[in-house]
Amino acid sequence: MSTTSAASRDADAGGVVASVAVLGLGAMGTALADALLARGHRVTVWNRTPAKAAGLVEHGARQAESVAAAVAAADLVIVCVLDYAGVTDLLERQAGDALKGRVVVNLTNGAPEDARAMAERVAALGADYLDGGIMAVPAMIGGPEAVLLYSGSSAAFTAHQPVLDAFGRGVFVGGDAGLAPLNDLSLLAGMYGMFGGFMHAAALVRSAGRPVEEFTTTLLVPWLHAMSASLPQMAAQIDSGDYSATGSNLAMQVANDSIGDVSRAQGVSAELFAPMYALMKRRVADGHGDEDMAGVVELLHKR
Template structure:
């Protein structure tokens, strides 16, 4: 299916911004680029982009403005001060800068007040993945803008729209990263245990750990359903049984491996059991996390 070519501005040409500009060029869009350090525009310009001397010039040349810079404070200054607020009238701003849900909501109000449509985005990819099928970008904000420019956005990655609340994209972005770092933390602890005994970590990972984790991931949808329903009846190993012995912590200490990655998880499980929920499955631990609200 052919995509209607658009006039697109890319503000910010770090590694990710450059990858976004290149993907737009590859899709045949008319791309104008701007970066505070002008030399960073050289590569995209050589590949067919138009160089803007100011942010305002880049915005004026575009229907949709992609922003990918360091933080939201800089985005606000860039759009309202450098670009000049009046330039945003009738344009869509797609902010792919990392931030918090509250920052996204505040930016949505600011762009709307300046006459623009706002989408916030969470890029679930590294620059090398942009334009490839495995890349994913989450969006939230004005649905009309998402639908109007989805053909542009799909050139980066698979586009997923989460809702009108601009804060949904950064919230889900950080939730996904939380799951990723939890997995990485578990891997690091497992690798340290294997290494402490002189074992080959690569062989353990490919032969044992990855297949095991893939099997365990199959149980996540059922756990998610328990969390949504609030019914945590154990279908396998109960929490009471799981915390009867701190076997992982004991082994870690015996092997001279720190248990600081695993200990907080075990403490949450113990607290849930102490509260009278030892017959539940692991998903009930979510309730202990929610108590911090």
């Protein structure tokens, strides 16, 4: 069996179906299997607790009695479990030789080094490997807003993209298997930063007895949309290393701790904003007060 097996070619051509195994039926694994079934694919499922497969079986999935049996029934093997130790157990100890000639898509959360090591293990078992990052909650799987990041074998991604599209929009980020988890965590870092800013803003508004929802919809969201337009320019500065100020430079921005002072006066903790302010102050103290905000990245990662 090869990456471009008969079932996969049929799926690529918009024909019948692909044979897919889904290992791990937590909330996300179940959503992935459901999305495949909705597209008419032949789905074999396995879970450590067999009862979790009942609903999927009712929808047309076949339940395998073992990991090896599930893998043997499929060209494409989707793994979504708690951690990479669990993936290793499933693929090396339980699937073993059954993986030969197949494609493994590991959608388990982990670190870049975990993904690279797993790619080597899977290759040693004779299979192609894709690591993935799911930028969605289970309820979003199969919908237009779900985005999944993939890295590893470009041939495997190209051959099986029509099947993987059942989950959401697939984005291949590179041949290094560690790139999907790296991009996943980078996106989450940006998200948590935004949420942190929102929490601080919400606390300030609430401290004045004002409705947070009205502030958010009428003022904050439009403001953040407008400010997000500056991110590509900041990214270009980070890539080039040229942080020449095009607007308010860092020295001007940290001349006063207005956000911190007003927060404390309003009985609001400034601990979400304080780390950013401290970094900006440090960059100015290091002699870079004439730079744009993007220069702060140099304190987080040395070029």
